[in-house]
Amino acid sequence: xxxxxxxxxxxxxxxxxxxxxxxxxxxxxxxxxxxxxxxxxxxxxxxxxxxxxxxxxxxxxxxxxxxxxxxxxxxxxxxxxxxxxxxxxxxxxxxxxxxxxxxxxxxxxxxxxxxxxxxxxxxxxxxxxxxxxxxxxxxxxxxxxxxxxxxxxxxxxxxxxxxxxxxxxxxxxxxxxxxxxxxxxxxxxxxxxxxxxxxxxxxxxxxxxxxxxxxxxxxxxxxxxxxxxxxxxxxxxxxxxxxxxxxxxxxxxxxxxxxxxxxxxxxxxxxxxxxxxxxxxxxxxxxxxxxxxxxxxxxxxxxxxxxxxxxxxxxxxxxxxxxxxxxxxxxxxxxxxxxxxxxxxxxxxxxxxxxxxxxxxxxxxxxxxxxxxxxxx
Numbered sequence: 265x266x267x268x269x270x271x272x273x274x275x276x277x278x279x280x281x282x283x284x285x286x287x288x289x290x291x292x293x294x295x296x297x298x299x300x301x302x303x304x305x306x307x308x309x310x311x312x313x314x315x316x317x318x319x320x321x322x323x324x325x326x327x328x329x330x331x332x333x334x335x336x337x338x339x340x341x342x343x344x345x346x347x348x349x350x351x352x353x354x355x356x357x358x359x360x361x362x363x364x365x366x367x368x369x370x371x372x373x374x375x376x377x378x379x380x381x382x383x384x385x386x387x388x389x390x391x392x393x394x395x396x397x398x399x400x401x402x403x404x405x406x407x408x409x410x411x412x413x414x415x416x417x418x419x420x421x422x423x424x425x426x427x428x429x430x431x432x433x434x435x436x437x438x439x440x441x442x443x444x445x446x447x448x449x450x451x452x453x454x455x456x457x458x459x460x461x462x463x464x465x466x467x468x469x470x471x472x473x474x475x476x477x478x479x480x481x482x483x484x485x486x487x488x489x490x491x492x493x494x495x496x497x498x499x500x501x502x503x504x505x506x507x508x509x510x511x512x513x514x515x516x517x518x519x520x521x522x523x524x525x526x527x528x529x530x531x532x533x534x535x536x537x538x539x540x541x542x543x544x545x546x547x548x549x550x551x552x553x554x555x556x557x558x559x560x561x562x563x564x565x566x567x568x569x570x571x572x573x574x575x576x577x578x579x580x581x582x583x584x585x586x587x588x589x590x591x592x593x594x595x596x597x598x599x600x601x602x603x604x605x606x607x608x609x610x611x612x613x614x615x616x617x618x619x620x621x622x623x624x625x626x627x628x629x630x631x632x633x634x635x636x637x638x639x640x641x
Contacts, residue, residue, distance in 0.1 A: 265329030265354040267301050269321060271363060274350050275342040277319040280469060280496060281308040282339040284317045296373040297335030298381075299352075302328040310335055311381050315462050316499045318381070332375040333359055341368050382499050384490040385481030388452060391428070391445035393493060396478075397471035398598070399430050399441040400463050402630050405592040407460035408434035415505040418457040421489075423480075425450055432460060433508055437589050438613075438633040439596070440511075445478070454480050457503040458489050466491045466498045514633060515615060520608040521578030523551045524622050527602050531594050533558050533570045538587035540566035546584030546637040551576045551606075560587075575622050583610040583636040593632035611636055 282297055289295045289312065298309040306323040310316065331354040342350075345363040353360045354372065361368040400419065408416030422429040426447060431440045470476050473494030481488040490499045508514075538547050541560040548559040556574040561567035583606070594602055599618030603626045606614055613633045617626035 265299070265301050265331055266326040266352070267306055267323045268326075268349050268351045269306065269323040271342070271345050271347055271350050273321050273323075275339075275345070277306075277308050277321050278335075278339045278342045281310045281317045281319050282335040283465065283469070284310050284312065284315045284498070285335045286312040291377075293332065293373050293375075293377045294379075295334060295336070296332040296375075296378065297338055298330065298332050298375065298378055299354075300330045301325050309381055311379060313379065314459075314501050316381050318497050320495045329354060330375055331359055332373040332378055333370050334373070337370065341370075382488060384492060384497055384499060385479040385488050387448055387477050387479045387492075388423070388454070389445050389447040390475050390477050391443075393467075393471035393474055393476045395443050396476055397467040399428075399443050399630075400467040402441050402596045402598075403430045403432040403439040404460045404464045405432075405596050406434060406437045406439035406632070407432040410434075414503055415457060415507055417460055418503040418507070419460045419463050420507045421454075421456045421458060421480075423447070423452055423454045425452060431507075431511060433511070436586070436635050437593065438508070438511065438514060439593070439631070440633075441630045443629065456480055456489055457505070457507055458500055459503060462498075462500045463489075466500070470494070470496060470498075514613065515631065516605070516607045516612060518607055519578075519605045519615075521551065521576065521581045521606040523556065523577075523604045523606070524575040524601050524619065525556055525572060525604070527594055527597060527600060527618070529572055530556075530602060531591060533572055534587055534591055534594070537568045537570055540568045541587055544586075546639065547587045547590065548582065548584045548639060550580070550582040551604075552580030578606070579608070581606050581610055582639065583614065584639045585614075585634055585636060589634055593634055596632065597630065611638060 294312050300307045305320050307320045309318045348364040351362045357372050359370045416434055420431040426444050428445050429442045470493040476493040479490035487502045488499050537558045537560045550557045555571050557571045559569045593616045597618030601619045603617045603619045613635050616632040619626050
């Protein structure tokens with residue numbers, strides 16, 4: 265195998281593919297990055313039995329072929345090469361990389377032992393990459409981190425016609441985001457549970473390509489999600505198991521008090537007040553008479569308080585939140601103001617949404633449900 269391509273093209277393709285390589289591969293060949301050269305394209309591939317990644321780029325190919333080399337080492341080398349054309353030549357058990365006066369020789373891995381990469385499922389539709397990346401990042405903040413509860417570490421994808429609904433929860437908060445897309449068929453109806461970390465990474469890295477193709481396998485490929493854009497594609501196995509049933513019922517039907525606060529001021533205030541909050545103790549928020557008062561700490565311990573302007577409609581209410589969970593929700597909104605909806609009971613879940621102004625109503629596209637913490641006394 266022998267081909268030439270631009271240094272930046274090589275470095276970008278290898279870096280994107282190598283990002284999915286396992287840190288501790290179960291077998292040595294899974295640390296490898298597969299290179300296939302044929303016709304006028306070179307394809308770089310990685311696979312760990314859970315997630316696969318492929319990038320195809322144009323190249324000047326003298327001889328086609330397939331080799332397997334250490335992915336992370338190749339990524340380090342490609343990133344360090346001078347800004348000149350790169351020649352890659354595979355001969356027997358060695359691969360030689362030449363760029364200007366720089367020259368590297370790598371040992372190959374046994375490509376015949378490398379597993380067959382999964383095929384992309386049939387395309388289900390397309391979505392704007394920026395919209396997908398934003399939506400995924402907004403719900404991912406609520407996904408669980410405990411691998412002992414795998415279903416809670418995923419993002420649930422529900423597709424009904426032109427509407428896509430993403431959801432994630434760790435049992436203490438729930439994030440839901442709806443957006444529209446371009447389905448391949450108007451009657452598309454499917455539900456899938458995708459590992460959150462994988463979906464966040466894929467959506468973020470594919471967003472600059474513009475339109476992203478989303479594919480959910482059918483038949484023999486039921487357990488795969490595929491995303492593709494700009495000559496790149498990735499697949500991920502889905503998570504088996506039941507997610508939160510009837511999660512929409514968790515959002516309260518009635519609202520007694522509504523409060524709107526500038527997000528940047530509230531975020532900074534929560535961060536300051538939370539400095540004195542002991543582990544697993546809440547930051548208290550009391551909404552009443554045009555302001556919200558934030559407090560933390562109690563008794564002989566360190567204490568803090570701060571008041572901010574707030575537009576409060578309805579009876580006064582005081583509640584408490586885990587400061588990290590509250591900040592996650594606020595910082596995911598992406599608007600100037602936060603709209604908080606309370607029931608008449610401070611211990612019932614609070615719906616957090618973003619609004620562009622104090623007069624605006626939330627559009628319902630993104631909702632973050634936070635579970636309050638019982639206040640002492």
